[in-house]
Amino acid sequence: MVESVNESDEGIVADGKEHLMEKILVIDDEKPTLKMFRLTLQAYGYDVLTAENGQEGLYLFERERPRIVLTDIKMPGMNGIEVLRRLKQIEPQTEVIVITGHGDMDLAIQALNLDATDFINKPIQRQLLEQALNRAQERWRLAAEPVQEFDLAEEAHAAVITIRGGLTARHESRFQSLYQNALALGKNRIVLNFQKNSAVNGAGIAILTPLLLTSQKQGIEVTAVGLSDNMKKVFDIVGLGKLMRMEKE
Numbered sequence: 001m002v003e004s005v006n007e008s009d010e011g012i013v014a015d016g017k018e019h020l021m022e023k024i025l026v027i028d029d030e031k032p033t034l035k036m037f038r039l040t041l042q043a044y045g046y047d048v049l050t051a052e053n054g055q056e057g058l059y060l061f062e063r064e065r066p067r068i069v070l071t072d073i074k075m076p077g078m079n080g081i082e083v084l085r086r087l088k089q090i091e092p093q094t095e096v097i098v099i100t101g102h103g104d105m106d107l108a109i110q111a112l113n114l115d116a117t118d119f120i121n122k123p124i125q126r127q128l129l130e131q132a133l134n135r136a137q138e139r140w141r142l143a144a145e146p147v148q149e150f151d152l153a154e155e156a157h158a159a160v161i162t163i164r165g166g167l168t169a170r171h172e173s174r175f176q177s178l179y180q181n182a183l184a185l186g187k188n189r190i191v192l193n194f195q196k197n198s199a200v201n202g203a204g205i206a207i208l209t210p211l212l213l214t215s216q217k218q219g220i221e222v223t224a225v226g227l228s229d230n231m232k233k234v235f236d237i238v239g240l241g242k243l244m245r246m247e248k249e
Contacts, residue, residue: 021047023066027057027083028099029075033122037070040126044133054078058086065091068117068136072099073107081107084114095136099124109234113202115168119230131228138197139165150178158189164197167204179211183220190215192244194226205238212243223247 024046026037034050041048049064051057054071055078061069069087073080080098087094095117100108108119117139118132142165149165159182167175182190200208215222222244227235235241 021045022068023047023049023064025049025051025057025060025064025066025069027051027054027069027071027075027080029053029072033072040129044130054080054083054086057083058090061087061094062090067093067140068095068097068133070097070099073104073111074101081110081114084111084116088115093140095139097132097136105233105237108230109202109237112199112234115166115199115201117199118228128229135197135199135228139199142197150175152178152182154185154187157187158191159183159185159187160191160193162193162195164195166198167200167207169203169207172203172207175207176211183215183218187220189221189223192222192224194224194231196226196228198226200231200234205235205240208240209243212240216243221245 022045024041026034026041026048027050028034028037029052031052034052038048038050049060049066051060054075057069057071058078069083071080071083071087084096084098087096092115096111096115098108098111098116098119099122100111100119101122104121111119117136120128120132149163149171151162153160153162161178161182179190212222224235224244224246227246232241232246235246
């Protein structure tokens, strides 16, 4: 269930901006959950489309082409992972937020590997839903603008790498080169500054792991700031939490 909202809030979103009735699709086999999502997202200013199964959701997506889709992971018939895979085949830029249950972290990580924007657990907390929606909107904005996804800055006691957008297989060469430049600065600390729109999938984790191990061997402390709570959970599960400190912004 989603936390209830006051209907007088209609047209207001978490960041105080109207989405001008932008379409959003929610796919879930539980009717009460769909109803609560409809009320909440309408209050945020979205034009809400709902579907009770994956096939119906794909049909609505093909017809309406919303930029953002929320889909439950576990549904009868076509599950959320397959829905995500099909959506990305139809329109790779679609921002897909998957809805998981507690204990479904393996499925959540699988969804991130398929370029899901984020995942949120049931029962859904309003703050985490807002964060996921804002992340999706920011990723869309960045996709429409030329942006430097990584940059390196030298500070007195640290090398700071800022990460915008995604860290995926297509970024491997660029990020590895930048990280080696950070090591070459000879600082005793590297800060990985993750912006609110950034996302790391399985390939990104594979890129980070050997770089963090190299830093550890050289006695260089690595600190990550700006990670969402969900990404912290993922990093802890895959072992990256043992190779770097994870702090709040």
